[in-house]
Amino acid sequence: MGFDSWDEIRTAYQVARAGTVSGAAEVLGVHHATVIRHIDALEARLGARLFQRHPRGYTPTEAGRLLLAVAQATDDQFAQLGARIAGAGEEVSGELIITSLPNLSAMVMPALARLSAEHPAVRLRYITDPRVFRLEYGEAHVAIRAGARPTEPDNVVQHLTERQTALYAAPAYIAAHGAPADDAGLARHRFVGPEAPEGRAPYHRWLAATVARDSVVFASNENDAQRAAIMAGLGLGFLPVLEARGQAGLTEVMGPRPEWSAPLWLVTHVDLHRTPKVQAALRALKEAAAACPIEG
Numbered sequence: 001m002g003f004d005s006w007d008e009i010r011t012a013y014q015v016a017r018a019g020t021v022s023g024a025a026e027v028l029g030v031h032h033a034t035v036i037r038h039i040d041a042l043e044a045r046l047g048a049r050l051f052q053r054h055p056r057g058y059t060p061t062e063a064g065r066l067l068l069a070v071a072q073a074t075d076d077q078f079a080q081l082g083a084r085i086a087g088a089g090e091e092v093s094g095e096l097i098i099t100s101l102p103n104l105s106a107m108v109m110p111a112l113a114r115l116s117a118e119h120p121a122v123r124l125r126y127i128t129d130p131r132v133f134r135l136e137y138g139e140a141h142v143a144i145r146a147g148a149r150p151t152e153p154d155n156v157v158q159h160l161t162e163r164q165t166a167l168y169a170a171p172a173y174i175a176a177h178g179a180p181a182d183d184a185g186l187a188r189h190r191f192v193g194p195e196a197p198e199g200r201a202p203y204h205r206w207l208a209a210t211v212a213r214d215s216v217v218f219a220s221n222e223n224d225a226q227r228a229a230i231m232a233g234l235g236l237g238f239l240p241v242l243e244a245r246g247q248a249g250l251t252e253v254m255g256p257r258p259e260w261s262a263p264l265w266l267v268t269h270v271d272l273h274r275t276p277k278v279q280a281a282l283r284a285l286k287e288a289a290a291a292c293p294i295e296g
Contacts, residue, residue: 011038012050013071016064020057092280093121100144102128102223104163104264106243108144111288115281122277135269142281143267147200150265156273158282160264161289164241165203167254172233179253180236186211192229192237195221203238203260242292264289
């Protein structure tokens with residue numbers, strides 16, 4: 001037969017353990033009248049006496065001992081389940097999704113390599129996309145975002161580093177057109193830029209305000225295409241310093257400036273922020289950013 005309320009069985013279990021109604025009421029945090037009502041209702045439902053009442057307290061009958069054996073086993077199973085759930089929560093394992101803008105791989109990969117080495121049970125997914133991933137919908141565990149500080153109310157936002165950007169050219173472009181000596185010389189040059197006349201990045205906004213639109217001879221909405229165009233000699237273009245300085249075939253014609261830099265933010269959802277898996281990822285990313293000789 002089924003039971004309408006497991007509270008009654010829990011009450012009977014505590015009465016058997018304490019031996020008195022008052023003792024069970026104290027453990028359960030209820031009034032002693034509630035304990036008596038639960039016992040009476042349970043006995044009525046089962047059609048059997050579960051306890052012998054006497055001045056010193058309650059003693060289980062044979063039927064009571066049978067019921068309490070089940071209650072004891074159930075209590076033990078719930079305790080074991082709780083321990084397993086708590087232990088699983090402390091493990092750094094399972095899928096971990098990190099998202100960022102493109103062109104951050106040089107900084108992120110050392111962090112992911114360390115995370116994988118320290119926690120081999122983690123399955124890493126690294127997704128780069130200009131769009132904003134919705135952490136509240138479970139699209140990612142950790143997001144790296146650039147620009148203005150994110151303001152979503154349910155997210156935890158931490159500053160990671162500053163993304164430094166400089167102006168680059170290929171040797172072929174310099175051989176054909178030379179390199180600008182200063183800002184005044186930029187008007188004579190050709191540029192690689194974003195598809196939108198004014199991109200979201202601060203260096204693209206600076207470019208739109210500094211040179212004529214006709215000077216942008218190649219435009220693309222993909223960062224990889226812009227980098228390939230710069231390396232092919234189509235024009236001058238902006239690239240992240242951390243990646244470009246290690247790239248053969250590029251010359252830095254103007255070094256990084258504060259007005260070209262953008263802050264990077266670590267963003268996590270408040271419900272997952274304190275979990276060991278997310279905390280391990282945050283530590284690895286912060287240490288990798290701090291170790292970069294250029295970023296930060």
